[in-house]
Amino acid sequence: MVVEKREEFVGLNGVKIEKENSMRAGLFNSPSPSPQQRLRKEFRRRSPARRRPTYLSLLLVAGVLFIGGFVFVGLPWQPNPSQPMVGRVTSGDGLADGAHSLDSLPRQLGDQMTLCKSYAVIAKENNNLQLAWHLSAQIRAAQQILSTAATRGTAVLWEEAEPIMREMSALIFEAKELHYDSATMLMKLKAEMQALEEMANTAATQSATFGQLAAEAVPKSLHCLSLRLVIKWAADEKLRGKIKAMQKSFAPKLTDTNLYHFCVFSDNVLGASVVINSTIMNSLHPERLVFHVVTDAVNDGAMKTWFALNGFKGVAIEIRNVESFTFLNATYVPVLKQLQDAETQSYYFRSNTQGGGEAQKTALKFRNPKYLSMLNHLRFYIPEVYPTLKKVVFLDDDVVVQRDLSELFSLDLHNNVNGAVETCLESFHRFHKYLNFSHPKIKSHFDPDACGWAFGMNVFDLVKWREKNVTARYHYWQEQNVDRTLWKLGTLPAGLLAFYGLTEPLDRRWHILGLGYDANIDAESIENGAVVHYNGNMKPWLKLAMSRYKPVWERYVDYENSYLQQCNFH
Numbered sequence: 091m092v093v094e095k096r097e098e099f100v101g102l103n104g105v106k107i108e109k110e111n112s113m114r115a116g117l118f119n120s121p122s123p124s125p126q127q128r129l130r131k132e133f134r135r136r137s138p139a140r141r142r143p144t145y146l147s148l149l150l151v152a153g154v155l156f157i158g159g160f161v162f163v164g165l166p167w168q169p170n171p172s173q174p175m176v177g178r179v180t181s182g183d184g185l186a187d188g189a190h191s192l193d194s195l196p197r198q199l200g201d202q203m204t205l206c207k208s209y210a211v212i213a214k215e216n217n218n219l220q221l222a223w224h225l226s227a228q229i230r231a232a233q234q235i236l237s238t239a240a241t242r243g244t245a246v247l248w249e250e251a252e253p254i255m256r257e258m259s260a261l262i263f264e265a266k267e268l269h270y271d272s273a274t275m276l277m278k279l280k281a282e283m284q285a286l287e288e289m290a291n292t293a294a295t296q297s298a299t300f301g302q303l304a305a306e307a308v309p310k311s312l313h314c315l316s317l318r319l320v321i322k323w324a325a326d327e328k329l330r331g332k333i334k335a336m337q338k339s340f341a342p343k344l345t346d347t348n349l350y351h352f353c354v355f356s357d358n359v360l361g362a363s364v365v366i367n368s369t370i371m372n373s374l375h376p377e378r379l380v381f382h383v384v385t386d387a388v389n390d391g392a393m394k395t396w397f398a399l400n401g402f403k404g405v406a407i408e409i410r411n412v413e414s415f416t417f418l419n420a421t422y423v424p425v426l427k428q429l430q431d432a433e434t435q436s437y438y439f440r441s442n443t444q445g446g447g448e449a450q451k452t453a454l455k456f457r458n459p460k461y462l463s464m465l466n467h468l469r470f471y472i473p474e475v476y477p478t479l480k481k482v483v484f485l486d487d488d489v490v491v492q493r494d495l496s497e498l499f500s501l502d503l504h505n506n507v508n509g510a511v512e513t514c515l516e517s518f519h520r521f522h523k524y525l526n527f528s529h530p531k532i533k534s535h536f537d538p539d540a541c542g543w544a545f546g547m548n549v550f551d552l553v554k555w556r557e558k559n560v561t562a563r564y565h566y567w568q569e570q571n572v573d574r575t576l577w578k579l580g581t582l583p584a585g586l587l588a589f590y591g592l593t594e595p596l597d598r599r600w601h602i603l604g605l606g607y608d609a610n611i612d613a614e615s616i617e618n619g620a621v622v623h624y625n626g627n628m629k630p631w632l633k634l635a636m637s638r639y640k641p642v643w644e645r646y647v648d649y650e651n652s653y654l655q656q657c658n659f660h
Contacts, residue, residue: 195246195255196239199232202258209265215278221265228258301627301634312631314657316359316392323391333398340406343380345478350375350499353472355384355412355465356487359396360631360647360659366397368491368646370405375496381407382476384468400651412464417474424568425467431572466581469545470564470588473552480553486546488606488624490643495620498549498600506594507560509549511601514541524583526576536590543593545582547601547621554592564588605630605639616642 206225213222231254239246323329343349352369356362362383370376385393390411397407412418420426468475469484476482483498485491503509513519521527522538555561567587570576577583602619604611606626616622622642628634630643649659 195248195251196236198255199236199246199251202255202262203229203232205262206258209262211279213265216268218268221261221268225258225261225265228254228261232258309632311657311659312358312360315653315659316389318653318656319359319392319395320389323395329395329398333394336398337408340380340408343406344382344408346380347478347480349378349380350496351380351382351476351479351482352495353382353384353469353476353482353484354487355468357386357389357463357465358487358631359389359392361487361629362393363396363400364643364646365485365487365489365491366402366405366407369485369495370403371646372491372493373496374494376403376405378496379405381405382410382482383407384410384412384465384475386463386465387411387413396653400648412468415471415475418464418468418471423464423467424565424572425462426464428568428572429462469581470561470584472550473555473561476552480551482550482552484545484548484550485621486623486625488629489546490622490624490646491620492622492642493620501549501594501596503549503551503554503594505554507551507554507558507592508543508589509551509594509596510543510545511547511598511603512541512543512595513603521586524577524586529575531570532576536587540586540590541595542582542586543595544601544603544623544625545585546603546623546625549596558592560588560592605636605642609636609638611639 206229210222210225210229213219213225232251235246235250235254239250323333352366354362354365356365362385366381366383369381370379373379383393383397390409394409397409418426420430472482472484481499483495498509501509519542520538521536521540521542524542525532525536525538527533527536527538564584564587567576568584571584599615599618600620602611602615602622603625605616605622606624606628608626616639622639624630624635624639624643628636630640635643647659648654
């Protein structure tokens with residue numbers, strides 16, 4: 091009997107090798123195997139053959155080990171927070187290396203403070219005052235560390251920050267464990283935001299109200315000055331005689347068209363004085379200046395006394411009372427006629443404005459008594475007040491003149507009536523800001539994007555004024571606005587309509603605006619401006635005045651004057 095035995099081997103290259111062994115039965119007389127030996131042979135025969143590793147697998151393992159080692163070595167070293175940081179490298183500016191990274195100490199402190207502030211608010215809302223107090227204490231401590239480090243110009247030290255950071259972390263964890271209801275908290279915060287918004291609106295309205303009242307009120311010192319001057323005028327007969335003689339001596343100049351005529355309509359003695367004084371001091375030919383001052387009956391004596399006691403270099407200054415102009419009556423002047431209407435009186439003199447916010451602030455602004463004063467509307471009657479004059483320069487009582495203005499009288503207005511500085515560099519100074527363009531009469535006659543201009547320093551050609559009959563145009567639009575649907579109040583909207591198409595734009599340097607409300611006017615613009623205007627509520631004679639601009643006005647106030655000292659001007 092022949093038995094074939096096949097044995098398989100696996101070589102180094104993974105190829106199976108078979109080997110045949112042939113033997114005949116009884117060839118060898120060896121003893122028969124025991125049962126244990128047969129079992130071992132059978133186990134070895136059935137077990138899989140062992141494979142030796144190939145070159146490819148060895149290379150793969152070596153590559154994985156190399157990449158793993160490279161990654162491990164390339165990981166950044168993280169210091170152990172429990173160990174002190176010794177020899178920490180700092181950059182040239184004194185900040186720790188990596189100070190602008192996410193794990194820097196100042197940033198970690200800032201992040202923790204933000205969380206603590208949030209949880210402090212939530213804790214207060216939930217009446218957990220003890221937790222809120224601890225959070226606030228740690229916030230203050232962290233702020234102190236950051237402030238100290240900034241003051242000394244060095245980085246935040248780990249020894250300083252670590253205890254506070256550990257304490258804040260513990261407090262934040264404690265706050266998280268309380269499981270505050272986020273939805274309820276959001277609703278509470280939203281309600282608080284709405285309440286704060288209402289409080290802010292109320293405060294803004296109150297601020298506007300108080301500011302408007304302060305702007306409208308006559309300061310105690312200014313009231314004192316007027317009273318003392320009136321008393322002097324009433325008690326001193328010689329002074330009154332001197333005033334009459336001075337007015338008579340000025341008579342020839344008052345109608346001389348070869349001189350430079352200025353109009354100032356005011357009930358403010360000190361304001362008018364600064365306008366006239368600054369114009370004279372900066373004039374190249376003060377002897378050619380003539381001032382026409384119109385005031386009310388209350389301040390007539392005070393004005394005359396002040397300008398009589400102060401020489402002003404002998405310049406001709408005419409003082410007149412607005413009540414002396416008989417043509418200014420309700421029959422001729424629409425504004426005076428409208429003031430006799432009960433509804434108009436109710437609107438102007440009763441504070442029953444419906445609503446609040448912007449509507450109330452607007453109503454407060456427009457109810458300023460100056461808008462109802464005939465002195466404010468007298469500018470539309472200049473040709474009738476001075477029938478013999480050909481050209482005048484109109485100045486408000488809240489301006490300061492800083493250079494010679496004689497050049498204005500030789501300007502070519504190109505057949506226009508009014509020379510003024512335009513104010514339309516910003517969109518809110520165009521016609522649509524002042525007028526109601528939803529009204530068909532306004533919409534059909536005017537351009538909403540037409541450029542606005544300013545009262546306060548204007549050159550008026552009175553010859554062209556009379557030719558164009560500008561006063562009649564003013565009357566027409568004033569009568570159309572009896573129900574205040576074209577514009578609310580004030581003289582500027584009426585002026586925009588009356589002088590529409592009749593205004594010659596002047597160089598902006600002639601008239602610098604905004605010193606009564608704008609804190610950001612360029613200093614160079616103010617210095618180079620011929621006339622600076624304190625338009626707005628912050629007049630230079632009020633405590634509301636901005637300290638940055640007040641010296642420009644005070645330059646022309648003589649604080650050594652006995653009347654000013656008696657009334658505590660300083």
